[in-house]
Amino acid sequence: MIRVLVVDDQALVRAGVTLLLRTAGGFDIVGEAGDGHEAVRLAERLRPDVVLMDLRMPRMDGIEATRRILDHHPASRVLVLTTFADDANIYGALGAGAIGYLVKDGAPEDLVDAVLRAARGEPLLAPPVLARIVGRALAAHDREARRETDDLRSPRRLLSGREREVLALVGAGLSNGEIAARLHLGITTVKTHVSAAMEKLNLRNRVQAAVVAHRLGLVDHNFNPIAPAPPNPNPNPNPNPNP
Numbered sequence: 001m002i003r004v005l006v007v008d009d010q011a012l013v014r015a016g017v018t019l020l021l022r023t024a025g026g027f028d029i030v031g032e033a034g035d036g037h038e039a040v041r042l043a044e045r046l047r048p049d050v051v052l053m054d055l056r057m058p059r060m061d062g063i064e065a066t067r068r069i070l071d072h073h074p075a076s077r078v079l080v081l082t083t084f085a086d087d088a089n090i091y092g093a094l095g096a097g098a099i100g101y102l103v104k105d106g107a108p109e110d111l112v113d114a115v116l117r118a119a120r121g122e123p124l125l126a127p128p129v130l131a132r133i134v135g136r137a138l139a140a141h142d143r144e145a146r147r148e149t150d151d152l153r154s155p156r157r158l159l160s161g162r163e164r165e166v167l168a169l170v171g172a173g174l175s176n177g178e179i180a181a182r183l184h185l186g187i188t189t190v191k192t193h194v195s196a197a198m199e200k201l202n203l204r205n206r207v208q209a210a211v212v213a214h215r216l217g218l219v220d221h222n223f224n225p226i227a228p229a230p231p232n233p234n235p236n237p238n239p240n241p242n243p
Contacts, residue, residue: 001028002119005048007039007065008081009057013104017052017081017111024112036060043069048076050118053098055082055089063089067096079118081111085128100124117175123206127173127223130210158200164218166193168225170206171213 004027008014014032021027030046033039037060043051051069055062066078080093080101093101099118102111103126114124159167162183169179176194180187194209203209213219220226 002026002050002115003028003030003046003048004115005029005031005033005039005042005046005051007033007036007051007057007062008054009034010054013054020108020111021115027115034058036062036065039065040068040072043076044072047073050115051076051078052081052115053078053093055080055084055093063092063096066093066098070097077118077121079114079124085126090129101129102126103128113175113177122176124175125173125207130173130207130223159197163193163197163200165225166190167197167209167213167216168218170194171210171219172223172225173210 004021006014006017006029008017011034014034018029018032021029030048031042033042035057039051039053039062040060051066053062053066057065062080062082066080069076069078074097077100078096078098080098081104082089082102083104085101085103090101099121100114100123102114102124106126117124165183166179169182174182176187176190179185179194180190183190185193194206198204198209201209201212203212210219218226
């Protein structure tokens, strides 16, 4: 069972999240907190595996609460769940050590999957959050990119065709499971390709991988992969035998 602490200043949101996770199964909701101060106190006593953290709350906000929780109990994973996806909140939360950042307009099943992934230590960013991070990184490095186009493109030659496809889908914000389904691969195989690509390009995490995928031209500005699609696993050699 994954031990979860739910933190939000709205009782209705806490109740909804708690019901969702209990219905999904595999989660033990060990506590609820209505502000950051209470979240720090409960996290110290309950030692949850995952803290679902709102950001804008009375007494102490979620960014400061995240920092204090992880200072005292670094084994916990803090997963932000908020309405706000502005730069200040995104970079503040990630800088405080949050493992992921979700917005509240996502699908319920995505939240369940995110908590599971957070418990396994997998970073996760909602697509609009990833878009802001990548956009900011691209803008900050635009001048450098124009000067070093050849240097930026050259790493593509280090990657196999499959690694480029996988990196493109990481840049589009897909999880390992979604990449596996898209490319008709096992999830272990996808993880192997992701790790190989990141090692070849000297990348530390999926956020860096997403930025590099954009800078290498593997993903367009609408977050669609532009690497060649994989071949049909079951091609029909004679699709129209009777023209």
